[in-house]
């Protein structure tokens with residue numbers, strides 16, 4: 001069996017694998033797609049000490065770093081089920097979709113998350129060409145431009161407030177007739193001179209010139225009339241879905257489906273730790289995920305010492 005088995009090969013999983021392997025214990029990492037979300041990213045400008053890199057380059061740097069240690073890398077393997085240990089210091093089992101089964105003294109879950117998309121024409125075409133899901137990552141690219149934020153929950157309204165300080169103008173677009181964000185955020189947004197709010201509005205298409213976003217069309221749900229908004233950026237903020245469906249019933253999840261962890265990365269199951277975007281950690285960013293992966297690996301190692309393994 002593995003001493004530490006990491007499930008997920010994004011920044012959090014890679015950091016966990018490196019930290020575990022450096023303790024000289026038997027470490028494995030199983031990932032559906034090594035690299036994770038960064039593979040879908042263009043510019044990365046906020047990983048501290050690296051002023052600029054690109055997603056695919058960062059993704060292969062993660063893999064190269066893990067390969068420098070004797071980590072058993074199982075790429076293109078999707079975990080389908082976690083079976084907690086039968087006894088207090090027993091082995092945790094991870095069943096893979098391929099039918100194989102892996103046993104480990106400790107497991108680190110780092111399966112990340114995915115952004116919910118609008119599913120309208122143009123959204124995929126202009127992804128990373130004006131359509132974005134991360135205001136912390138891409139806000140500065142739209143300095144002085146006009147943008148829209150889709151979604152009136154806390155993350156959408158926070159994004160609109162944040163962007164209003166950078167861009168020329170921001171329009172918040174909400175499907176419902178009311179915003180769901182906290183009152184204090186709504187008041188703040190409404191007080192800003194360069195922010196508008198469209199309620200009862202359905203985004204119908206992202207428009208572009210072939211290279212980048214030029215606008216979006218929407219339908220006013222009270223009149224059914226169609227309108228066009230001239231903008232250069234669309235920030236989609238309608239939900240981040242953790243990749244944890246396969247854990248329901250085995251590990252405690254929050255009401256948003258995030259793996260509940262404490263400040264050491266411990267989950268509700270003994271010997272099972274978690275890190276990164278799949279957890280209840282408040283902010284979803286590469287540097288945060290990597291730090292959480294290190295935390296989870298050190299916690300797993302601490303458990304191994306206490307249960308007399310290494």
Ligand code: FAD
Pocket residue numbers: 007008009010011012013030031032033034035036037038040041042043044045046047077078079080110111112113115133134137138243246275276277278284285286287289
């Ligand atoms: P992920 O990167 O999501 O990795 C999850 C891993 O788990 C993957 O290997 C996946 O294949 C695997 N996996 C999932 N389910 C299973 C399963 N059942 N079995 C096995 N493996 C599984 N953050 C920044 O800090 N700066 C940026 O500039 C930035 N730009 C971004 C741009 C885009 C387009 C996107 C989508 C995100 C961006 N982010 C950025 C966010 C950042 O990518 C994430 O916060 C970070 O990747 C989270 O790392 P993670 O390891 O927790 O999860």
